[in-house]
Amino acid sequence: MKTGDTFERIYRVVRSIPQGSVMTYGQVAELAGMPRAARVAGYAMAAAPEDVPWQRVVGKSRKNRARITLRDSLTADIQRQLLEGEGIEFDGGEIDLERFGAVQP
């Protein structure tokens, strides 16, 4: 694949997340080949094309737990609704990665 296609690599990973599963920004970055570029994954999501299921990428909270970390409450609410629509359950505002975390290759 081409070199310097950071965003594309990130989008490819996100597109690989199956419906009903979620992945943290850190995981996405790692699978995209940038282990410590979690923030970059977020930066990429802000500019994500429509064919990218950005709602399946969430922020890591504590061990095996994730939460929506969007600053814009309106968009954050939309993400939560989309995820709930896919069957993701929010327990105390958080997602259990043991149950909904995407299986990594």
Added chain:
DNA sequence: ATTATGACTGCAG
């Protein structure tokens, strides 16, 4: 080339 920024994280207070 340098500086500012952000949909992150993990640890400290």
Added chain:
DNA sequence: TCTGCAGCCATAA
């Protein structure tokens, strides 16, 4: 339990 702050890394200006 919750908020704050210092590292992190690529993009945008």
